[in-house]
Amino acid sequence: MFEQPRRVEHAPADAPLAARMRPRTLDEFVGQTGIVGPGAPLRLLIERDEVPSIILWGPPGAGKTTLASIIAERTDRHFERISAVSAGVAELRKAAADARERRRLSGRRTILFIDEIHRFSRSQQDVILPHVEDGTVSLIGATTENPSFYVVAPLLSRARVFRLELLDHDALAEIVDRALAEPERGLGARATIEESARDTLIEAAAGDARSALNILELAAGLAPDAEGHRVITRESVEAAAQQRTLLYDRQGDAHYDTVSAFIKSMRGSDVDAALYWLARMLEAGEDPLFVVRRMVILAAEDVGLADPQALTLAMACQQAVHFLGMPEAALPMAETVVYLARAAKSNSAYAAYNLAKADVERTRNEPVPLHLRNAVTGLMRGMGYGAGYQYAHDFEGHVPPDQAHRPPSAEGHRYYVAGTLGDEARER
Secondary structure (H helix, E strand, O other), rough: OOOOOOOOOOOOOOOOOHHHHOOOOOOOOOOOOOHHHOOOOOHHHOOOOOOOOOOEEOOOOOOHHHHHHHHHHOOOOOEEEEEOOOOOOOHHHHHHHHHHHHHHHOOOOOEEEOOOOHHHHHHHHHHHHHHHHOOEEEEEEEEEOOOHHHHHHHHHHOOOOEEEEOOOOHHHHHHHHHHOOOOOOOOOEEEOOHHHHHHHHHHHOOOOOHHHHHHHHHHHHHHOOOOEEEEHHHHHHHHHHHHOOOOOOOOOOOHHHHHHHHHHHHHHOOHHHHHHHHHHHHHHOOHHHHHHHHHHHHHHHHHHOOOHHHHHHHHHHHHHHHHHOOOOOOHHHHHHHHHHHHOOOOHHHHHHHHHHHHHHHOOOOOOHHHHHHOOOOHHHHHHHOOOOOHHHHOHHHHOOOOOOOOOOOOOOOOOOOOOOHHHHOOOO
């Protein structure tokens, strides 16, 4: 006997608050109005029962899993959930086979929801592809990472990507208030929250609905009980939240996005912004040597010859970080960040190198001119090596007046143009 069609399972009464309060309809879903608000693209597809395979990309707690379950419920499809963390090829093949048989016997379509799809290897994603192509399953993949880098191109081309954002203050406030008021699934007016505590909770949740509800539930448990009613204070929220979990992954998007903001803040001479991003990375556990390597690159690429001391200081910072380790290494790093952000900027050396590189690629196989070659044997002298070489120190200013130092096709091309700031300004 084939299995009964599976609908979305709702959390039992003793489940955590975040599970109990998971929205079950689009009207209950809070936030992400750009994609599921009235008239928004995904909402229209859901309401018309024309949902294609999709990738939901967004941070934790933004509603990816919830939205997938709502889609299955609204379109009356079987909901098959697989976690890429634990599932393998066998589970994927079984899910596809069951979906095909289900469609044959009952006509009921299947949504294959793959959580953390970015964790699947290329071969695992290739297993899914033919079943998405022939309509055996409608794929909903959820990922916190940029699908452009983690989802194989053939699968990505057959799915539509929807980007979910961190929830704003108003959305989190609505979620918290609903949980406090909901009589069956929520706290059922058994607790209230002080306004300052509510603001503290929303700030600590940092855009994550799941985190907000977890903090709320724990804070309610810590709040004083007066005749069956609890008042959640700022102190109980702070005790429940402890320390905000920073949204950061040393191998994922947050890693690259944050260091990009860090570099661009220093390049833009915004000292305070650069310090902020430095703190974000270090407090989230980023490797300080990775950060300081980026600082060394910036000292050469963006400060450059406008302040040659910047590279020396950045290298000294690298040595200090290696010698000290965290948390003390944050001090020389902060000092160097301030210096680099305040320094005059010039990318003249970087631009010059790129121009020289272009000439090298265009004239890659040209030989070194004979007069620039060392004549270390009689045979080489007889072949003209070193002939006509002008020794720089024999000339006024130690510059030979008419000696070519490049192959003919590259000679005369100008690469370096002095910048207008700092040390370089004196060369103009």
